[in-house]
Amino acid sequence: MSDIIRRDPRAEWIARNRLHPLHAAMQPALHSWMGPNGVIRKSLHGVGFIGPNGLKRIDRSGAQQGGAVKRTAAVEVQLPLHQVTAPAFYINVVPDMVGGRLSSHDRDLLGLARQLAGSDGAVLAVVFGEHKESAFATAGVDRLLVLDGHEFDGYSPEQRVHGLRAVDNQYNPRHWLLPDSRSGGGELGRRFAASLKERPATRVWQIKDGACIGRAGAGQEDLARPLPRLILAAAECADPVSETRHEVLPMELSTPLARSLPRIEDLGAVAVDPAAIPMAEAEFIFSGGNGVKDWALFHQTAAALGATEGASRVAVDDGFMARDRQVGASGTWVTARVYVAVGISGAIQHLQGIGACDKVVAINLDPGCDMIKRADLSVIGESAAILQALIAAVEAYRNGAKRDAA
Template sequence: MSEIVRRDPRTEWIARNRLHPEHDAVLAQLHGGAPAAQWMGPNGIIRRNPHAVGFIGPNGIRRIDRSGAQTANAAGASRRDTAAAPARRRVQIDIPAFIIAVVADMPGGRLSAHDRDLLGLARQLADGAVQGAVLLVSFGESRDEGLAEAGVDRVVNFSGEAFDGYAPEQRLTALGGIERQHEPRHWLFPDSPLGGAELGRRFAARQGERPATQVWQIADGQCTGRGAAGTIDVTRGLRRIVLALPECAEPVSDTVHAAEAVAPPAALPQALRRIEDLGAVAVDPAGVALAEAEFILSAGNGIRDWDGFHRTARVLGATEGASRVAVDNGFMPRHRQVGATGTWVTARVYLAVGISGAIQHLQGIQQCDKVIAINTDPGCDMVKRADLSVIADSSEVLAALVELVEGVRREQRNAA
């Protein structure tokens, strides 16, 4: 037997290409088990996958892959064979030793990715030698049906005209009722511009406590947060009120909890309403910066009817984006380019039309909550990344979408 080491260039290439359909299987073959976060490259250098879940970055920050590319194949296999996926363990906590209260942003009545990270952090604090329960506090109409899968044991919802819009005094009064009724061991707020950052700081001031802000990790009774405009880490003792950043913990993925509805505290004192909310102001989606847009309709090289694309964006009320190819070809301005070489976006809905999904583009949309792809190529990387894919001609799909939306609006006008 010759001692010459035979290399397989194709296998090495698949191991380096994390978007290849056989990437996970090849890594498992190389390691004799599940795909690892690191492997030996063809030249002997250890290769590390920075997109692996739970990877610790060079500055100590825990990174979580939101692009979906690392787990796209596994997710696809799971959808094809649901029975093969292990069942989640059900957890029922009847008499908890203590309560961890989580005040979620829930934009649009649904948990955001930041909210799910916060619930994962709450489970770390609640699960231990002494079992606690996670209490979710939300305001407004709740439309999310996946609270149990997100790790919620109890749910308190405050709805009605008093809590609609911008009403910090009313919400602080409600949180005070939760404080008296349940006496939570810890309060967790999302340190986000959607309202959690302000509400958490207001609540801490009313309680006369100093909160821990910009927190991205909690371990061994210590919390680590960002300081000096995000340039350094500050470690201190865990406070009772915590404002946490996105990716502070991994979302719950292996258990299902009860998510039992709990009645709000009765006879809440009437809050003095010193702020009048005049309602939302209509904004032209074309004037919204990509980094701030919540709904983006993005065009790629597959677009042929640009007039139809612009019309669809106007009808849907979406902010227009584009791939680098569409920008280089002169169809879209440079400030509308999405990706690592353009603008990193955090939209709640990202609709990619005719975009194949270059790695730079996938990096730029990795923090989007929901990605929808319209493409004629079922094997392109954008389709693998997307939460929902439509394999069809983009012009026909956009025209049908415009017709559907305009039909619904006509019916609403006639009904009124």
Template sequence: MMNIIRRDPRAEWIARNRLHPLHTAMQTKGETSWMGPNGVIRKNPHAVGFIGPNGIKRIDRSGAQQGGSNKGAVTREALQLPLHRIEQPSFHIVVVPDMLGGRLSSHDRDLLGLARKLAGAEGAVLAVLFGDYKETALDTAGVDRLLHLEGSEYEGYAPEQRLQALVAVEHHFKPRHWLVPDSRGGGAELGRRLAAKLDERPATRVWQVDEARCTGRAGAGREDLQRPLPKLILAAAECAEPVAETRHEVLPVELQVVVARSLPRLEDLGPVAVDPAQIPMAESEFILSGGNGVKDWDLFHRAAQVLGATKGASRVAVDDGFMPRHCQVGATGTWVTARVYLAVGISGAIQHLQGIGACDKVVAINLDPGCDMIKRADLSVIGDSAAILQALMERVATYRQGGQRDAA
């Protein structure tokens, strides 16, 4: 009697859907290729390290490679990573990350991964940081040497003073390559200023680098330009895979020369107050988003005003008429890249999780501890959303009043 192998369409659908909560359980560990029913070898294009038909290695953005949202597991695994130590480097690769908010962004980590690739076994990755920073994972990001330049002259918008410091780094370390993020966070401007100062023709919007050549976007991004690898590279996001398999020393170094003070031609007048409601969600750094679990929408709007957050919503909240259509977050709405995304009463539909995939930190407030948004979140608060928002508003008001008293 012949045995008939029956297919499970639902299991196959879950195995294809990387955002489904059961996706990982459906995967065969380590399986990247298998024999199809017709004898054709099939490959998993979503596997980490998959090389596509154009020779481009796929970068894992799901968080699975570094433990996802399980921060404790990541810390324990990081302690077991082998230490990559370079006693006497033959050359330096200097990286100037944006460090927005004092922390490494995903773009910065991609840049450090590219620097690690260019440094090889003999070179050292030197990170140049300005002012105060809060990042504590520089060792697992691929930093071999750290040059921390402190002082009030580097705070705020000070491109000319920072340029003077980078020129001093050039004279002292004589790096083989400079890597700067081609971003709106300051890297694009600083990199072009450095290119003019060093009389170098930089490669901009670089997204792929090999041993002797680099590839960058041109025009509206529809064409690629290839050129020999220059000394100064302004790299785009996802230019390389972040460092994930080694730890590094992060040895502090100092400049042996005095950094010249720039002429006070620019004056930083501080941040300008902007109404969060006028900031497009695609550009907002802090979003307060409400879903079906929000019962008091007046409190939600007051909380957004007190917190200074841009308001967003799930599709259910928009369809029910609680929020306008332009506030919808998700694959069928707006894809957001906020540094903090506060989801209130949102269960976490697949389309919504797709829309917040590029957010740095996700905070979820929900009554259901088993919902998909709680699984995605970096920080979860289980409880009534109205009570939690009210307590959060009171804490913020107390904090601001304390700051005003200290200033007085």
């Protein structure tokens, strides 16, 4: 076999042309990248490739020398199943489940739990109420316990602590892991720790050799301490599970959960002006670009949806939106759960700014633009007609809900 490295000019051209349909498939895997909190994440699995049986293979033939990755046709891989028939212990995880789905913070937490469980333990996820998640198996969950009931709806920290106490009495886990977040995990974890009369480790970002390291001093210092039973972990505390799938066996409490008399009553969410929400913290962004011709209709649609308004750089430069509403690498990096792009073609700087968004919806006339390729859901057509239909659908839904309530 010749040692000469052969070049493929066509493959190199596709790798440079971001508009080509095969552009994404021709990009080499990243070995390191910067996370949303400025922490450099490294992939220990960046070398090699996944074989047809889901096993990691290392290419020692030299085909990957100089960054030239051997590219083959993508095939659907069935990940190996990780089973724990008789767990020696449990690692309990209480994810935030914002919107009924696992967030990136939740997945990092499950990755950390997987490390603590090893091969003998099982990761038990405790979820409150109904959920929409269908990817527990690939997130590292071995057992799933759903505490369902109306008493867990809305803001109900006392009832949730009562439920966690029941789970703790039955399963006696080795560790409890909760996300140290503003979405409920931070408060719930501290209330649960006070109920157990235990001192938790907070803002933990690393666990190693029986000790944990957490942020302290307004994030300027690290505090190391022995690993406690209750851990409140920060984002990027571990790499999420990516190479195995798990059983997700359903679990139940042996005794019915006794109802507790709550001292806190949830009166519902407080109405907040979407325009007052900072772009970096908004969860629902309705963004307009050069393809928007009727900006009054755009503002009317955003108000009907209750979304925070955003814009592309072109729309801001043309004076249709304020500079603080600009989304992208040259504006604000956003992490919305839903991002709706109206008339935005998808410049590379804009796509970088929405890279951390969960779901992207694109409304555009051009079915081949980059935003359509990035979107999870695309609507091809004139934006004015689509926005009018969207307003009518929202009003019909709200009128129907009012009639059902009456």
